[in-house]
Amino acid sequence: MIYLDNAATTPLLPTARAAMERYLGDAYGNPSSLHRPGREARQAVEEARRFFAGWLGVSPRDLAFTSGGTESNNLAIYGAYLAQRSHRTHVVTTAVEHHAVLEAVDRLRLLGADVTVVPVDSDGRVDPDDVVRALRPDTALVSVMLVNNEVGTVEPVAEIARRVKDVDPGIIVHSDMVQALPVMRLSLGDLGVDLASFSAHKVHGPKGVGLLYVRSGTPFVALAAGGNQEHRLRAGTEPVAGIVGFHAAMAELAQHFDAHRAHLSALRDALWRAIESLDGVYRNSPADAVPSILNVGFRGIRNDILLMRLDLEGIAASAGAACSAGSLEPSHVIRAMGRDREARESIRLSFAWQNTMEEIGVAAGVLSKVVGSLRSRFTNS
Template sequence: MIYLDNAATTRVSESVRAAMVPFLEGQYGNPSSIHQVGRQARQAVDSARRRIAAWLGCSPRDIIFTSGGTEADASALTGAYLARRETKRHIITSAVEHHAVLHTLDFLQSIGAEVTVLPVDQDGRVRVDDVVSALREDTCVVSIMAVNNEIGTVEPIAEIVQAIKAVNPSVLVHSDMVQALPVVAHPLTQWPVDMATFSAHKIHGPKGIGVLYLRKDIPWRPMLYGGQQEARRRGGTENVAGIVGFGAAVDAITTNFEGRVSHLQHLHQLFFDAITKRCRVVRISPPDAAPTILSVAFPGVRNDTLLMRLDLAGVAASAGSACTAGSLQPSHVIEAIGQTEHLNEAVRFSFSDDLTDDDILQAADIVCSTVEALLP
């Protein structure tokens, strides 16, 4: 199987697995325990926290470990809203956000929040002027993702932060940076947001472990109670093996990071060039999309049928949103960028730095042969 669905998840690397194994076997202590076994676990958690924070560009004290990106998004938005909902009930987001954000905002609306959903341009990009125009005196949070998970659009986060803070410094800015982590070094240095979300399994780390970054002293309330963990910001015993795995994954991507990104750019272009030489292809991803993600449509070929055929032929890819209850749902992102004629044709291929040129060329050949077989 040639795996081209790395925006959904990546293979756990050998170095990550090796780092995690001791904490699944002999070093199984609870990091809140004061005995030696517990202290070993605490030291491992603290070490990973420092290394992850250094790569992200923040203080280790500003990191909260979560169960993944979805919990981190929900915690960021819910906590910020609950902290000031008596005076600031308004939240701004975009039409192309991950459902972890959009569905959380649906919930917050049910308890009194007012949500403005901004449109995007044909590339899926939020206009900075639209964000500024939507600001109100009671705006609490603006949440705009850094890299779109379906089409790879890189949003102007730095410009958005600067524009918001110039109008009202009290408005918090949150960004889902899950898809940025594989391709952007020190993201919190480049994008000085108040809250940000990250996940290990997009960089060859384990599933079930994420990070919520909270800038020091911002108004925010925890969601999970019942323990003193994470400086009283998230109750519950830490996922020690997962945290260690996240740290190991960050260690791995920091090694020759620029070379890894360059390799991803090469793979992205190689695949696109190969399929366009044989097939009629409509590019949906913008030209400057993140190198990990390429969304295209093959006119006249349904994406659900194509994906099933590709799976049988040995290529894994995806279409639109992730599967829900076993059936593909129309993509709200493709709809938001005005590509409704390709709503049932859009396919996302997403790349990892462990792929080779041979993998890419073989996958492109399989894709084009399958497309040709499906066309009338």
């Protein structure tokens, strides 16, 4: 199997797995306990927190471990809204956010929120002018992702944060950075956001662990009550082994960060070069997208059939869009880019550390064969 669906999840790094073993076994203490096993668990959690604080350029006090990107996004959005709802009830987000943001924001309507969804251009990019134009005196929150998970577009988050704060420093700025963590060196101070979300399993860590950044002083209501853990930002006993695995995976990735990024660029470019002359092919990912994601389509070929055929040939890819009742929903991201027809044709090929150039060669050959055979059978022109 050639796995080209790393934006969905990445394989656990052996070093992460090895680091986790101890905390799945003998070191089972609760980090809140005062005895020695508890202190050992606490130490592991705090080492992880210090590591991420260093990597992201923030204070360890401003980081809380969560159960993943979805939870981090939900905590950020509800937490920021609830803290301000007595005087601010307007929320701004974009048309290309992950569902964990779009649906959380949508639910805020039940709490009386008014929501503005800002459009994107044909590259999937938000214009900061549009975000600024959407602001109102009662805007509570602006949520704009840093890297889009379907096409890899990098959003101008630093500029948006700066301009939003220029208009009204009281507006809270959140960014979903789940897909940025594997491929971008992030300085949250420079990005200027108040809240940011991360996930372990996109950086070769375990599933079910994430991170939430809450800049000190940000109005924020913690959603879960019942414990003082994680600086009271997220109650509940910490998933110690998962946190240790997240730390180990990201630490290894960080050590090879530039080489890793160059490797992904080489893979992405080689794959595109090998398929760019195929009949009817087009590329949805802009040229300056992150190197981990290549979104392409083949005119007249439905993506669900294409993905099934690729799977049969041993290539795991995805549409990057939700699957419901066994069929693919047309991608809301590709549609927001003004490509309605392409939304049913496009597939996402996404790369990570373990992929090799040899795999890319094989994948390109399979794509060419499958597209050729589908075209001869189902041409709808």
